[in-house]
Amino acid sequence: KSYGGVSTYLPLRVNQAGVIPIIFALSLILFPQMILSFFQGSETASVADMAGTILTYFTNPWIYAGVYFVLVFFFTYFYTAVTFDPQSISTNLQKSGAFIPGVRPGAATAEYLGNIITRITLVGALFLGLIAVLPLAMQGITNNGAFAIGGTALLIAVSVVLDIVRKVDAQISIREY
Numbered sequence: 001k002s003y004g005g006v007s008t009y010l011p012l013r014v015n016q017a018g019v020i021p022i023i024f025a026l027s028l029i030l031f032p033q034m035i036l037s038f039f040q041g042s043e044t045a046s047v048a049d050m051a052g053t054i055l056t057y058f059t060n061p062w063i064y065a066g067v068y069f070v071l072v073f074f075f076t077y078f079y080t081a082v083t084f085d086p087q088s089i090s091t092n093l094q095k096s097g098a099f100i101p102g103v104r105p106g107a108a109t110a111e112y113l114g115n116i117i118t119r120i121t122l123v124g125a126l127f128l129g130l131i132a133v134l135p136l137a138m139q140g141i142t143n144n145g146a147f148a149i150g151g152t153a154l155l156i157a158v159s160v161v162l163d164i165v166r167k168v169d170a171q172i173s174i175r176e177y
Helices: 020-040 045-059 061-083 086-096 107-142 151-176
Strands: none
Touching: 020 045, 020 061, 020 107, 045 061, 061 107, 086 107, 107 151
């Protein structure tokens, strides 16, 4: 909406969680693998066999990619739910006299923002899951290990560059006044 010649908006991002869900998912996948690899060298044959059997599921690239995708998807919703507080944003909007056209201030605004962020996060979670799994899928399809660095590293690099650009813009706008 435009007030006094200035366009106003709420900065709701598609990828509200950033790369944190990927980091959480990788940690949750790699930790059991590390523990099982310790047990694989056990002198007890049954423990070593069980650890080896479980590790074979982790070495299957399609099972690994599927579990990885589901974890990234879940952690995207989880992290967004923890960090994005629609009630707080609604209260801040109400205190500043701002509103969303067609939505009553207060609880209705909080519910509206919650519904919007849930729908936006669906797209963001699917995107983040695909970016995380794409290099693994390419490795599985081509049998080429050159895709070991892919979407996640690119996503981190782009988010760092965007953060730097935002900080430079903020410094420039501060210096103008």
